[in-house]
Amino acid sequence: MELQDYWLQYKLEWGWVEYGTILLVVAFILYNIVRAGRGKGVTIRRIPGLDQIDEAVGRATEVGRPILMVPGLGVLDGITVQAITIFSSIVRTAVRFGTPIRLLNYDGAVYAVAQEIVRDVYLSEGVPEQFDPDSVRFVSDRQFAFAAGVAGVIQREKVAATFFMGAFYAESIIMAENANMVGAIQVAATTQFIQTPFFIATCDYVLLGDEFYAASAYLGRQPVLLGSLVGADWAKMVFVMFVLIAAIAHSFEARTPVPADERQDLGFADGQIYKDRPQLFFGKMTKASRF
Amino acid sequence: MTNAEETKAESRFWLTLQALDRRWLYLILVLIVSWLVLQPIEAPNVVSTRSEALYDYLSGLDEGDVVLVESNWTNSTRGESRGQFQALMRLLMRKKIKFVITAIADPQAPNIAREVIESIAKEPGSNNYQENVDWVMAGYFPNGENHVMSMVNDVRKELATKGIEDSPVMEGINDLSDMKAIINVTASATILIWYERIRNKAPIGLMCTAVMSAENIPYFVAGQLEGLVIGAKGGFDFETLLAEEFPDTNPEFSEYTNFESGRRYMSPLAFALMLLVLSVVAGNVAMYMLRRGGERS
Amino acid sequence: MNWLIAQVESPEPGFWGLPHTDAPLLTQGFFWAIVGSLVGMVVVIFFLARVPSNFRRPIAVAFVFLAGMFYVLEWVLPRGKDMSGETVIPFLFGSNYEDAVPVVANLSQIIFGLLLALGILSIFRVHFGRLFRLEKDWFFSFVLLGSMAVMIVFGLMNWSLDQAVAREAITSEQASRTIAAQGFQFVFFDMLQNLDAAMFSLIAFFILSAAYRAFRIKSIEATIMMATALVVLMSFIPIFLAITNWLPADQFVGNFRVDTIGDWILDTINAPALRAIDLGLGLGILAMAIRIMLGLERGVSVD
Numbered sequence: 001m002e003l004q005d006y007w008l009q010y011k012l013e014w015g016w017v018e019y020g021t022i023l024l025v026v027a028f029i030l031y032n033i034v035r036a037g038r039g040k041g042v043t044i045r046r047i048p049g050l051d052q053i054d055e056a057v058g059r060a061t062e063v064g065r066p067i068l069m070v071p072g073l074g075v076l077d078g079i080t081v082q083a084i085t086i087f088s089s090i091v092r093t094a095v096r097f098g099t100p101i102r103l104l105n106y107d108g109a110v111y112a113v114a115q116e117i118v119r120d121v122y123l124s125e126g127v128p129e130q131f132d133p134d135s136v137r138f139v140s141d142r143q144f145a146f147a148a149g150v151a152g153v154i155q156r157e158k159v160a161a162t163f164f165m166g167a168f169y170a171e172s173i174i175m176a177e178n179a180n181m182v183g184a185i186q187v188a189a190t191t192q193f194i195q196t197p198f199f200i201a202t203c204d205y206v207l208l209g210d211e212f213y214a215a216s217a218y219l220g221r222q223p224v225l226l227g228s229l230v231g232a233d234w235a236k237m238v239f240v241m242f243v244l245i246a247a248i249a250h251s252f253e254a255r256t257p258v259p260a261d262e263r264q265d266l267g268f269a270d271g272q273i274y275k276d277r278p279q280l281f282f283g284k285m286t287k288a289s290r291f
Numbered sequence: 292m293t294n295a296e297e298t299k300a301e302s303r304f305w306l307t308l309q310a311l312d313r314r315w316l317y318l319i320l321v322l323i324v325s326w327l328v329l330q331p332i333e334a335p336n337v338v339s340t341r342s343e344a345l346y347d348y349l350s351g352l353d354e355g356d357v358v359l360v361e362s363n364w365t366n367s368t369r370g371e372s373r374g375q376f377q378a379l380m381r382l383l384m385r386k387k388i389k390f391v392i393t394a395i396a397d398p399q400a401p402n403i404a405r406e407v408i409e410s411i412a413k414e415p416g417s418n419n420y421q422e423n424v425d426w427v428m429a430g431y432f433p434n435g436e437n438h439v440m441s442m443v444n445d446v447r448k449e450l451a452t453k454g455i456e457d458s459p460v461m462e463g464i465n466d467l468s469d470m471k472a473i474i475n476v477t478a479s480a481t482i483l484i485w486y487e488r489i490r491n492k493a494p495i496g497l498m499c500t501a502v503m504s505a506e507n508i509p510y511f512v513a514g515q516l517e518g519l520v521i522g523a524k525g526g527f528d529f530e531t532l533l534a535e536e537f538p539d540t541n542p543e544f545s546e547y548t549n550f551e552s553g554r555r556y557m558s559p560l561a562f563a564l565m566l567l568v569l570s571v572v573a574g575n576v577a578m579y580m581l582r583r584g585g586e587r588s
Numbered sequence: 589m590n591w592l593i594a595q596v597e598s599p600e601p602g603f604w605g606l607p608h609t610d611a612p613l614l615t616q617g618f619f620w621a622i623v624g625s626l627v628g629m630v631v632v633i634f635f636l637a638r639v640p641s642n643f644r645r646p647i648a649v650a651f652v653f654l655a656g657m658f659y660v661l662e663w664v665l666p667r668g669k670d671m672s673g674e675t676v677i678p679f680l681f682g683s684n685y686e687d688a689v690p691v692v693a694n695l696s697q698i699i700f701g702l703l704l705a706l707g708i709l710s711i712f713r714v715h716f717g718r719l720f721r722l723e724k725d726w727f728f729s730f731v732l733l734g735s736m737a738v739m740i741v742f743g744l745m746n747w748s749l750d751q752a753v754a755r756e757a758i759t760s761e762q763a764s765r766t767i768a769a770q771g772f773q774f775v776f777f778d779m780l781q782n783l784d785a786a787m788f789s790l791i792a793f794f795i796l797s798a799a800y801r802a803f804r805i806k807s808i809e810a811t812i813m814m815a816t817a818l819v820v821l822m823s824f825i826p827i828f829l830a831i832t833n834w835l836p837a838d839q840f841v842g843n844f845r846v847d848t849i850g851d852w853i854l855d856t857i858n859a860p861a862l863r864a865i866d867l868g869l870g871l872g873i874l875a876m877a878i879r880i881m882l883g884l885e886r887g888v889s890v891d
Contacts, residue, residue: 019664022874029875033884075700078876085885108704115706134714138707144367144787156725169479170502170791177794180801181313191873192480193865194506198795201802209865213872216885224884232871239867269838313797320796337829337847366781367788399781437693440662444686501824509859509866524824561825563792568818570800578804 024238029231036227044229049187049205050086050218053163056185057093060160066100066135068159070150070175072166072190073143076109079191083166084110085216086189088117090163095125102153103136106146111138147171151178164188164203165212168195176202189215302584309577316570323566327559334557341511342528345496345518346382349472350536354387357464358472359442359493361481362404363396368478368500370560373407374526374553375498376476380408381533381549384417388471389460390426391450395435396479401428415546416537427460429453439484443467443492468492472517475499482507486515498525523560526553649883656881662689711736739775746772816853823850 036042060067069090071083087103094101103118105111115136122131139149151174153159162179164172165188172188172195179186180202188199189207199206207215210232217225257273258266349358360379364372383390392408394400405428412420420426430453432438441449446467447456455461463469473489474496475482482497489495494517497507501522511519520529534549639647665685715729745768753760763769805811822828823846832845842848879885 025871025874026878029878033878033882078873078880081880081885082876105707107700108707109700111707111710112703115710134710134717136710137714138710141704141707142784144784148787152728170788173794173798174787174790177798180798191869193862193869194502198798201798202794210868210872213869213876216876222884225879228875228879228884232875235871236868311800313800316796316800317793320793324792334826335830335833336826337833339847340851365784367784369785370789434690434693434697437690440686440689505854505858505862508854509863512855512859522824524826527826557826561827563796564821564825567796567799568821570796571803571814574800574803575805 025232025235028234029228032227032231032234033224034227036223036230039223042223042226042230044214044218044226047207047211047214047218049189049207049211050215052185052187052205053090053219054093056161056163056187057090057097057099059185060094061097061099063160065158065160066102067094067161067163068150068154068157068179068184069101069103069163070166071103071105071110071114072164072168073106073146073171074110074167075107076113079167080107080110081113082213082216083189084114084117086165086219087114087163088121089216089219091118091121092125095122095127095130098130100132101135102157102159104146104150104153105136105138106141108138108141111136143169143171144174147174150175154178154182154184158182159184161185162187162203164190164199165207165215166190167192168199170195173198173202298584302581305577305580305584308573309581311570311574316566320563320566323562324559327562328555331555332558333554334561336527336531336557338528338531339521339524341508341519341521342525343518343532344511345474345498345520346529346532348494348496348517349379349382349388349474350386350532352386352388352471355389356471357389357391357460357469358383358474359393359467359470360390360404361393361395361473361475361477362400363394363475363477363479363481365397365399365403365478369403369552370556371500371522371526372476372478372498374523374551374556375520375529376404376407377411377551378526378529378533378553379474379476379498380411381414381417382529384411384420384425385533385537385547387418387425391429391455391460391470392426393429393438394431395433395438395484396477396481398431398433401430404428414548416544416548423458423460425460427455427458429455435481436484439488443488443490446470466492472496477503486510496520523553523556527557528553530554645883652883653881656877658688658692661685739780742768742772742775816857819846820850820853823847 032042057067067090069087071080071087074080074083091101091103101118103114105114115133118136119128119131122128140146150171154162154175155178159179159182162176162184164176164186168188168190169192172190176186176188176199186199186203187205187207188203189212190196190199191212193209196206196208214229217229254274258268263272352358360383362376364376382388392401392404394404408420408422408426411417418425422428429450438449446464446469447461450456450461467473470493472494473485475485476498478500480503482495482499485495495515496518497510497516498520499507499522501524504519504521507516507519510516520526530550530553537544537547537549539545539547539549636644636647662685711732715733717723718726718729719733749758749763749766749768752758753763803810803814803817805814829846832847835841835845837845837848876885
């Protein structure tokens, strides 16, 4: 098959909506970055979890115990990079207060990058001699061995504050509950949103959803980064409009009788003519009502 | 005892209940779970529509159809995944549906899956399933994203890296769309890659741990999942449906095993959850009583 | 590192994969490809070290941008076969874009594998240091290093047994009777796997104590959340389901079955909420990816 035939078929079968949408979102973000770069003021709301970083580090300084940072179980991807960016800001505060730090890693590559970034922070603060290479550690790349290692550090060193940020899975509650046992102030953020409830139950402050991605922009207060947040918000508004239009269209469709010959294929019950089943308020999902 | 002492003793009780040492909770949990693992209580089941959707789909396949089973669980989640996997294997073997086993989450997953498959293949009703004839083990693929992409692009080429493309199981499979289903038995986020890459080539069924259910229900509601089997309850659902289709009251099926891990783990789970509910209620009652006592005085 | 255990998939012959032959090493393309890339790497590093420092950042950003675009294009460019399975004419030096993806993915895996060695060095530095200085908790370090040594020894012995079986030097029956295989069975399957399961089961305890502590009804919202959580919990327990099981499912009273209400909460309230969070996360990561690819994200990229 020739290339142009392929493009034609691809277009017919898959459409360009998905690419068009992504290009639109990218355009929003780039436009707002440029706009913010020109000095158009952009403000974003407060994020309590990030405002607490100074307080948590200060408390750790008072009691003379270390702060603990864990960038999650991810490999060196965007999520982990974002976590380490936030940590570099936390480390900067810790260096100013003279608080010891622990940064525990699950992945060799993340460890290597984290080590360099923490060293850079000490260097840029003018105290490279205070950097302890053992403060950034590789623990294990097995999920539960890692959880056990982190829990061990928490319990032995009685850390005063913990920052869990990145991709966390089942080990989240093991680490956070251990930190709760030793009375640490905890700030957490995860992109694995099914773990968010566990963090909410155990931590003092939790960044929800995309607040995590806003964190570096929020902490750095760079207008260019804030512009990208505004661009993403524009995209959200467009999606909300999509959803509203689709919901109205779907409601009309649901109240339009389905032709008799199609009902059998859709798995309709006897006497059912609509796609939804109005006699049940808490309608059960059937094959027919799902799509 | 004077009135004041009584009030004091009462408030001390509520104070203790409000901030119970966590070790007491742990002890009670250990006792309850250990007891019920050894002495399960059998309860009737109400099968979830999500599990039923997958069961009905698989049960309706023809003899000789081929499905892909991606087994991504290991011993850490055997409480939930093992029951699901066992019931799935029983159904496939009884219906003579051929299957290919792959894994992307853990290099140990194929071994654990093989152990279960081999023991179930010996059971009555399993049609004496033979490896490389009725099912084939493709094994572990280290880069999940790549693997799924290659499976969707060219299934034979991808499975050729494990030398199984000419196995009798693969007869007539030239593209992923020739497989009747992709079933992901998983304890990690492996299914997300399939949502992104599948390009509608085959229906997906998911058997996941309970904690992952919330994340995946939107995909079931949207029709991207053919069926969704959730946690230990899902395993029990599958077993219940097996027992409905192959009842032991029927002499033909009297030697079949329908219930195993799924039902066994149901009662410890149920009572552990009840303990959770009770402890939450107790903590709240204590808080309420203390607050009322505070208002009174 | 799971992927280190498995074999690296070899690509099809073509631009991205050179054919394997038994010809002498010096006449094989892949040998010269390796030598060429090594020499090329040295040259690149040599020039990078000599680049004025104000040019380093643009160069690094350009690399990041190109690397990022590689995976973006993967979603857009044609694949080897179209929807109906028909082959598409290769357009990239005689191969398809998808042939390049595994090669690049393996390349990044090799780099990550090298970085794992740094991680192991970190373990050695922390724990040997503690052990030699007999610091507090030195015994734990001893256990860690000891277990690591045992696992490595048995792992390697077992691997060489597997190789012997593959060469048909011994049968798998014979192999399984050796001390190496039995030792590996003990440390890996009997110990490590069960320790993993034990760690996982701790979650049950921690969920119980966290829920007991955190689930306090202090406001209307907390009350609603608690009631919702209870109904959903009940809908997963057959004993509770049995309470309302006798209500006919497809009549009006079916609305009051525990499973109906639980399913409705999950499908109608929970699913849209999660979709909204997911959408926010997706947009967030897209915005962040753009920032990283354009080198706007300071702190991580070279400054």
